[in-house]
Amino acid sequence: MSNLSFVAPTRNSPWGTYLSQIDAVEPYLGHLARWVETLRRPKRALIVDVPIELDNGTIAHYEGYRVQHSLTRGPGKGGVRYHPDVTLEEVMALSAWMTIKNAAVNLPYGGAKGGIRLDPKVLSKKELERVTRRYTSEIGIIIGPQQDIPAPDVNTNGQIMAWMMDTYSMNVGATATGVVTGKPIALGGSLGRVQATGRGVFVIGREAMRRLGISMEGARIAVQGFGNVGSIAAKLFAAAGAQIVAVQDHTGTILNERGFDMQNLLDHVAQTGGVAGFSGGDRIANEDFWKVKSDVLIPAALEGQINKERAEGLQTRLVLEGANGPTTPDGDAVLADRGIVVVPDVIANSGGVTVSYFEWVQDFSSFFWTEDEINVRLDKIITGAFKHIWDTSEHHKISLRTAAFVVACTRVLEAREERGLYP
Known part of the structure; x- marks a missing residue:
């Protein structure tokens, strides 16, 4: 089977790096290796045009992305970055690493990532708001509290998430706090998330x-x-x-x-x-x-x-x-x-998505935890995940990276096998 999917990677490009990591883990997957090609192909990639009116009255166009690498274990989960070097290949790789990260920590998520190719430092706050709201509207067809949940990443923050949540909520006609994580506390954000x-x-x-x-x-x-x-x-x-x-x-x-x-x-x-x-x-x-x-x-x-x-x-x-x-x-x-x-x-760096998971859970239940509770739960989950990966590394005599991929890919592919293919 070909490893090419959407773009042709070079060895040290982000997507090429990810594919080499999958190659390294394949010998340890046993009978699940028959499903490994699903890890080399994003489930869905959306490229959107993001036009806005700048403060000076001119129209600017930016290219935006949302990639869902895997939804096998749950909704997509991953951040949105604003950076002049954002590319489809980079976002693909980041979405795939989110699949691995969520599975390595055993969170009930798949992997996704988003981005807009722009330099936020040259935009005013109002221009940032317009580009965020337009981007959210464009990717709104594939995100949602049970579909795909964005979060902050490079050059995005709680304010960006607030605009995203509000835009999505206005478009669906109901307040949907769980559509993003990393929100301000006043909008259903979690203590300890920052x-x-x-x-x-x-x-x-x-x-x-x-x-x-x-x-x-x-x-x-x-x-x-x-x-x-x-x-x-x-x-x-x-x-x-x-x-x-x-x-x-x-x-x-x-x-x-x-x-x-x-x-x-x-x-x-x-x-x-x-x-x-x-x-x-x-x-x-x-x-x-x-x-x-x-x-x-x-x-x-x-x-x-x-x-x-x-x-x-x-x-x-x-x-x-x-x-x-x-x-x-x-x-x-x-x-x-x-x-x-x-x-x-x-x-x-799995602490961020772990507390994002806590935020998502709190939003669904409308019951919020103290920061001490957050930190205790965080410590327990990620230290347990690290112990499992360390033990796997020692058992197979492999690096911690390969061990993390063995743990994560096994979980993803077991779920893929149990779900089967539809239709």
Whole structure:
């Protein structure tokens, strides 16, 4: 059977990376391997034109996407990103990783993802609202609380989700809080959701460090990406006794061998929009970030960051993938050869979708939990999922990434086999 579906991937492209991961897991699927081709093909991909009137009166057109990779285990679930580099292939890969992530954590969801190719920084708030509402109307034919549930991702937030929920609700004639997650608390959002992905990275990191014999006290942590995920993970690691020694974001890279004062750094980023210019650290070249000596490296920016060349120079013991797809297949192979443990994105950053699941459940029941309850439930679910993946890795003598895919793909394909094909 051909592996081509919708687009022809290159090896280190997002979709090519995902397909190589499916190739690696196939030998461990047993009789379920006869269904594996379903994992290589998105169930549905929607490309939409998003025309809006700009504030100056001109008409602008943007290209939007919503891809549903799999709906076998439940409604599609996955974020929407606004970025000038968004492509159909990228969204396909991200939707497929959501299938794996949801199944790895055993959430009752399939995988989906969305995006619009635009630079939100050049649009006014009103223009962002118009583009969000038009996009929501265009993809409204395939989303819904029981069909496909969007959430925030790169350059989207609670306000974007509020506009999406309102637009969908107006179009169906009833308030549908469960159509998106990551909403403001006043609209049915969940306590703890904003911090959930970063908290999940910390919880999984803590568990991996314990198993590898890395002491939290004084551990050297390097973080790439200092947005919602990276900054919260860094703050929690520092509070637990670790030292954040290097941080990189879109404004530059800073280093402090003794560890940053996290509150001062967070205040600086809140005031200036980035880590550049922070007086509590030295600026270094962006490429030198990958050579900083650390115990734990957290790539929490965009995909494809740790390639073969960077992997060869990394000086770390543990990579925690806070971002989606930050390690290329070539980079993965180098890290494996060097004995550097990689906790894959599908479990390392699963805290966000887990609390999104909590939000969805709370919206359906109209009964909301405290933040302490949220955090206890989150910790229990993702530590249990990580233990299962770690044990699978040791049993088969395979990487944590392949083990996560073995667990997830087995669950998806078992469901596919039980459901059968219709008609």
